[in-house]
Amino acid sequence: MKRRAFLQAAATAPAALAASLHEDLPKYRIVSRFPPAEKPGMPGPYAGVVGRVHAERSIDETSERVDVPTVKEMIAQGMRALTGDSDARDSWARFFNSADVVGIKVNCSGAPGIMSTPEVVGEIVRNLGVVGVRPIQIWIYERFQNQVNSVHYERYVPAGVHIWTAEHDRGSIAGYDPQTYVDVNFFGEDDTRSNLARPVSEQFTKIINVPNMKDHGAAGVTGCLKNIAYGSFSNVARSHSGVKTNTYSFVGTLASVEPVRSRTVLAIMDGLRGVWHGGPFSPNRKFRFYPKQMMFGTDPVAMDRLLLNVIDAKRKAEHATSVWDRSPEHIKRGNGYDNNPSIDRFIREPGHIEYASTLGLGIYDLNQIQVRKVEL
Amino acid sequence: MLGFFLAVVLPGLYWDQGPQTADAVKKAGVERVYVPAGQQAAWQAAGLDAQEFDAAKLLKLPAPGVEYRRNVAAATSMPWVDANGWRLERDGRHSYYYDVPWRKAALAAAEAYVYDVDAVVHPEARDLSAFGQMLGFLGIIGSPALPVEANIGIIDDGSDQTGEVLNLLSRKNLLYRVIAAPDATFDLNVRIGTKEFPKQEATDPSGFATLVRQKLTDEKRLLRIYGSDVVIGRLNGDDHRLRVHLINYGGGKVDGLRVRVRGEYRHGKLKAFAENDAALTEYAVTDGGTEFTIPQMSVYALVDLER
Numbered sequence: 001m002k003r004r005a006f007l008q009a010a011a012t013a014p015a016a017l018a019a020s021l022h023e024d025l026p027k028y029r030i031v032s033r034f035p036p037a038e039k040p041g042m043p044g045p046y047a048g049v050v051g052r053v054h055a056e057r058s059i060d061e062t063s064e065r066v067d068v069p070t071v072k073e074m075i076a077q078g079m080r081a082l083t084g085d086s087d088a089r090d091s092w093a094r095f096f097n098s099a100d101v102v103g104i105k106v107n108c109s110g111a112p113g114i115m116s117t118p119e120v121v122g123e124i125v126r127n128l129g130v131v132g133v134r135p136i137q138i139w140i141y142e143r144f145q146n147q148v149n150s151v152h153y154e155r156y157v158p159a160g161v162h163i164w165t166a167e168h169d170r171g172s173i174a175g176y177d178p179q180t181y182v183d184v185n186f187f188g189e190d191d192t193r194s195n196l197a198r199p200v201s202e203q204f205t206k207i208i209n210v211p212n213m214k215d216h217g218a219a220g221v222t223g224c225l226k227n228i229a230y231g232s233f234s235n236v237a238r239s240h241s242g243v244k245t246n247t248y249s250f251v252g253t254l255a256s257v258e259p260v261r262s263r264t265v266l267a268i269m270d271g272l273r274g275v276w277h278g279g280p281f282s283p284n285r286k287f288r289f290y291p292k293q294m295m296f297g298t299d300p301v302a303m304d305r306l307l308l309n310v311i312d313a314k315r316k317a318e319h320a321t322s323v324w325d326r327s328p329e330h331i332k333r334g335n336g337y338d339n340n341p342s343i344d345r346f347i348r349e350p351g352h353i354e355y356a357s358t359l360g361l362g363i364y365d366l367n368q369i370q371v372r373k374v375e376l
Numbered sequence: 377m378l379g380f381f382l383a384v385v386l387p388g389l390y391w392d393q394g395p396q397t398a399d400a401v402k403k404a405g406v407e408r409v410y411v412p413a414g415q416q417a418a419w420q421a422a423g424l425d426a427q428e429f430d431a432a433k434l435l436k437l438p439a440p441g442v443e444y445r446r447n448v449a450a451a452t453s454m455p456w457v458d459a460n461g462w463r464l465e466r467d468g469r470h471s472y473y474y475d476v477p478w479r480k481a482a483l484a485a486a487e488a489y490v491y492d493v494d495a496v497v498h499p500e501a502r503d504l505s506a507f508g509q510m511l512g513f514l515g516i517i518g519s520p521a522l523p524v525e526a527n528i529g530i531i532d533d534g535s536d537q538t539g540e541v542l543n544l545l546s547r548k549n550l551l552y553r554v555i556a557a558p559d560a561t562f563d564l565n566v567r568i569g570t571k572e573f574p575k576q577e578a579t580d581p582s583g584f585a586t587l588v589r590q591k592l593t594d595e596k597r598l599l600r601i602y603g604s605d606v607v608i609g610r611l612n613g614d615d616h617r618l619r620v621h622l623i624n625y626g627g628g629k630v631d632g633l634r635v636r637v638r639g640e641y642r643h644g645k646l647k648a649f650a651e652n653d654a655a656l657t658e659y660a661v662t663d664g665g666t667e668f669t670i671p672q673m674s675v676y677a678l679v680d681l682e683r
Binding site: 169171172173174175176178179185188190191192193195 | 548549586589594601602603604605630631632633634658660667669671
């Protein structure tokens with residue numbers, strides 16, 4: 001098969017050819033002192049099940065103003081759809097109790113244009129309170145202080161909730177656990193370790209993952225897996241060099257590290273806003289869109305599999321290249337990517353989601369994923 | 377000309393601000409100075425041990441530091457470190473002279489100390505206090521006679537190309553010694569121009585350093601540094617102890633630096649410049665190596681390890 005034909009075939013049949021495109025994976029060495037839980041949080045008790053709530057009035061597309069009562073209802077309905085409970089309090093109580101220290105992994109890499117919406121995070125914190133988790137036992141966390149600064153979560157949560165970032169100064173590893181890391185040499189970089197954020201290993205008993213719905217120039221899309229993986233470990237940007245990215249295997253590998261895998265017990269994908277090109281950042285509003293939906297689950301693979309379709313459908317509607325496109329002619333380094341949705345920065349690796357399924361993190365096959373839809 | 381400083385092997389100060397500044401020099405803790413021609417007597421009368429400075433007898437070194445070349449396209453986003461260690465490893469027999477800009481005097485003094493060379497530092501006047509503080513710190517930590525630790529032997533043809541390879545090896549903390557002929561006591565011998573290390577490969581010094589690293593393997597590296605691109609280390613040691621010198625060329629503080637050395641050392645003690653009460657944290661002896669964290673360091677830190 002000629003290279004061009006091979007690449008096109010890869011675009012049309014991604015699952016079948018993904019493995020053959022990545023025969024030579026990096027050699028990962030995982031160092032962790034944490035044993036897996038008897039029932040790890042991922043894929044958790046609802047493997048292959050996703051609660052999906054759409055509400056047209058959840059956000060105003062012009063002002064981007066969030067309708068708080070609608071968001072509250074979305075979260076309640078979504079938790080009930082996921083668990084089958086008639087009372088959302090019972091749903092929350094399945095996951096959390098008063099003894100837990102809960103980390104909320106927000107995503108602020110696109111702030112202030114897009115981030116884990118503070119109204120959503122505020123409602124999550126409120127629900128934790130209902131089941132007895134005190135504010136002081138709740139940590140909203142992210143890697144970079146400068147990205148969190150513009151969001152002001154403190155205005156949406158009770159006093160006492162910790163808002164913690166690993167890197168006040170970019171590049172410092174003081175906020176990471178030196179004894180929990182993945183060691184891998186991608187491109188000859190000297191620092192071959194990616195360490196886990198300290199509170200994940202030292203403080204939290206449970207984690208709620210709150211990603212957005214975003215395109216991603218390297219990983220294809222960024223949802224549950226990418227947010228919990230690249231968002232909880234240091235020194236991950238080294239996985240990209242030139243047009244090559246190792247997100248295919250690195251995302252799932254990081255997400256599978258204990259205690260991340262065991263402690264991440266719930267994911268709430270915030271799709272009030274979305275980014276269909278240029279992600280994970282969002283400096284340009286023309287690439288934002290408004291799915292006006294949220295997904296609820298314990299299976300990050302299933303949720304991200306659905307996300308792939310959301311982002312790819314939007315890109316198709318906008319006549320942009322598919323997230324599955326690996327054609328070299330669409331890859332251009334430099335500034336073009338920021339303005340042209342037919343230009344890619346890297347060879348995208350949406351196959352990272354299927355790869356994560358091979359690590360036992362969830363179910364990838366759409367035929368095996370049960371979506372419990374709610375329309376408000 | 378440096379003979380009267382050799383007993384302590386601490387960097388000297390070249391001070392050209394005139395003998396009227398003698399009190400400031402004393403206040404900075406500096407007792408001996410090099411001064412411009414014709415001022416020696418006046419300085420001695422002011423109570424300092426002074427000697428005339430003669431640049432012709434010294435080899436001038438570039439100012440150490442870091443360049444953040446944000447507007448230059450490069451294969452790596454790492455900052456460019458201007459360090460002289462490779463020059464001093466290559467030929468440390470000279471006496472050296474640093475003429476450094478503001479905030480580099482302490483760094484230059486630390487570099488000269490770590491590489492154990494005779495050097496004179498000419499700082500900006502406003503850097504006198506920092507230089508004096510570093511001199512005081514170096515005097516306290518002492519200089520036990522311990523051999524340099526290296527496990528790569530590199531045969532130097534004296535070319536600029538090899539010099540740049542040495543520079544990149546130093547920058548990547550691949551510890552080497554310049555040798556005249558292959559030596560079986562090293563884990564790896566490098567001679568540019570052989571089948572194993574083709575001359576063509578050395579046209580990309582960074583790539584060549586990577587090649588050396590691959591052939592050595594990370595498992596055999598004597599020193600690994602995690603959490604900074606701008607800290608360069610040097611080791612001195614014997615069968616019982618190891619001195620880990622760490623120089624921060626970045627200009628700011630480094631938080632949470634993680635260090636791994638090959639070999640198992642049960643005890644470690646940190647002495648960090650301008651960091652009172654500094655102590656190693658998260659010390660671990662594991663997999664044939666010793667690891668520890670330096671909570672915070674500025675220009676220079678020394679870790680003494682014992683088995």
